Amino acid sequence: MSNRILAAGLGYHLLMRVRRSAHPLRQALLAQLAGSGLVGGMAYAWPGLVVALWHAVLLQAVLAALIGQQLGAPRWWIPLHLGFLPAVLLASQLKIAAGWYLAGFVLLLLVYWRIDRSQVPLYLSNAETAAAVADLLPASPCRVVDLGCGHGALLRHLARVRPDCQFVGVEHAPLPWLWAWLAARGQDNLQIRHGDFWQVSLASFDVVYAFLSPVPMARLYALLKAQLPPGSLLVSNSFVVPGVAADAQIKVADQRETQLHCYRMPPARQEIKA
Numbered sequence: 001m002s003n004r005i006l007a008a009g010l011g012y013h014l015l016m017r018v019r020r021s022a023h024p025l026r027q028a029l030l031a032q033l034a035g036s037g038l039v040g041g042m043a044y045a046w047p048g049l050v051v052a053l054w055h056a057v058l059l060q061a062v063l064a065a066l067i068g069q070q071l072g073a074p075r076w077w078i079p080l081h082l083g084f085l086p087a088v089l090l091a092s093q094l095k096i097a098a099g100w101y102l103a104g105f106v107l108l109l110l111v112y113w114r115i116d117r118s119q120v121p122l123y124l125s126n127a128e129t130a131a132a133v134a135d136l137l138p139a140s141p142c143r144v145v146d147l148g149c150g151h152g153a154l155l156r157h158l159a160r161v162r163p164d165c166q167f168v169g170v171e172h173a174p175l176p177w178l179w180a181w182l183a184a185r186g187q188d189n190l191q192i193r194h195g196d197f198w199q200v201s202l203a204s205f206d207v208v209y210a211f212l213s214p215v216p217m218a219r220l221y222a223l224l225k226a227q228l229p230p231g232s233l234l235v236s237n238s239f240v241v242p243g244v245a246a247d248a249q250i251k252v253a254d255q256r257e258t259q260l261h262c263y264r265m266p267p268a269r270q271e272i273k274a
Contacts, residue, residue, distance in 0.1 A: 027071045031081060035064030057085050074215065123211045124150050125237060128254035130157040133209060133235060136250070136262065141165050142206035147197040147220075148172075152180030152190075154209070159190040168205070170197040203227045211237035218242050221263065230267040235260050 039060045042049055065081035125133075133154065137144065141164040146155050149169030159167045169184075169192045171177040181192040193200070202208060208224060221241040224234055240246065240261050252258035 027073050028068060028077060028081070031064045031068035031071060031073070032060075032084065034067045035060045035062075035081075036085075038063050053089070057089050061085050074213075123213075123237070125154040125211055126254055126256075126258070127153075127157065128252050129237060129258050129260070130154040132250055132252045132258075132260060134158055134161050136233070136235060136260070137162060137165065137207060143204055144168070144207040144209065145170065145197075145200075145202060145205045147208065147210045148212060149180055149192065150176045150211075152176075152184055152192055155180075155190055155192075156183060156187065159184075159187045163189055165189060167191070168193060170195060170200055172196050198223070201227065203229075205232065207233045207235065209235045209237070210239075212239060214239050214242075225265055228265045230265050232265045234263040234265070236263070 039056050042059075043056065061082045061084070064084070065078045068077050068081050069075075130153065134157070137158070143166045144155075144158065146152075146167070146169045149155055149171045152169050152171075155167045155169045158165070167190045169180055169190070171180055171192065172195060174194075177192065177194045181194070184190045184192045202224065205228065208228070210220060212220070217236065217239050218241060221234065221244060224232070228234075234241075237260055238258060241263060244263065246261040247264045248262040250260040250262065252260065
């Protein structure tokens with residue numbers, strides 16, 4: 001018993017050492033392996049505890065999700081941990097050629113790209129949100145950028161209703177970018193760029209729209225304060241800037257009760273001369 005307690009203590013110490021410091025994919029892999037190891041140890045110590053393969057799989061899924069949270073993984077990793085091993089078991093029982101699994105992986109990669117690094121899932125803005133954002137644009141001509149524009153539906157709507165403005169979308173995932181680029185052809189006031197928006201200069205824009213995740217909001221606000229002129233507008237769909245009070249919050253009349261958090265860039269601080 002003492003050896004088991006010692007092993008458990010060492011395992012917990014190892015988990016805490018990598019908490020919040022490891023790469024998200026390494027965290028996920030460690031959570032899955034730790035969950036499998038715990039189930040194996042429990043089955044060895046108490047042979048009657050796990051009586052069927054599905055019992056073991058479901059128990060491993062729950063443990064992996066719990067361990068992932070202890071490691072500091074975002075909450076949206078919970079369904080991934082819960083569904084991973086059950087999906088593997090189910091797929092192994094289906095008579096599907098291995099090439100289809102590879103094709104599915106490639107398709108998901110092209111759609112979501114490296115969200116393990118960006119920690120920004122693919123969120124799509126609906127038509128009601130596009131109309132609400134159009135109402136927030138200044139009456140005079142302006143330049144608007146959508147950071148992580150997905151398939152570009154919001155920008156296409158804005159470009160149609162405000163032909164006097166210039167719109168730019170930046171998307172790093174190949175398939176959504178291609179969709180947005182093809183669909184934007186023929187709209188002279190809309191440009192779709194492929195790449196990482198962190199590497200794009202935003203100094204020339206009057207309005208920045210972002211539908212990202214809680215993770216990058218503080219970094220984004222700091223970047224915009226450094227680059228945008230005072231009075232420029234950040235419109236964040238659903239996610240607030242931590243520690244900064246929004247200048248306005250717009251409730252969108254849609255089914256998911258979207259909220260737009262609006263932030264005006266503050267004036268630059270003046271240095272006080274002695």
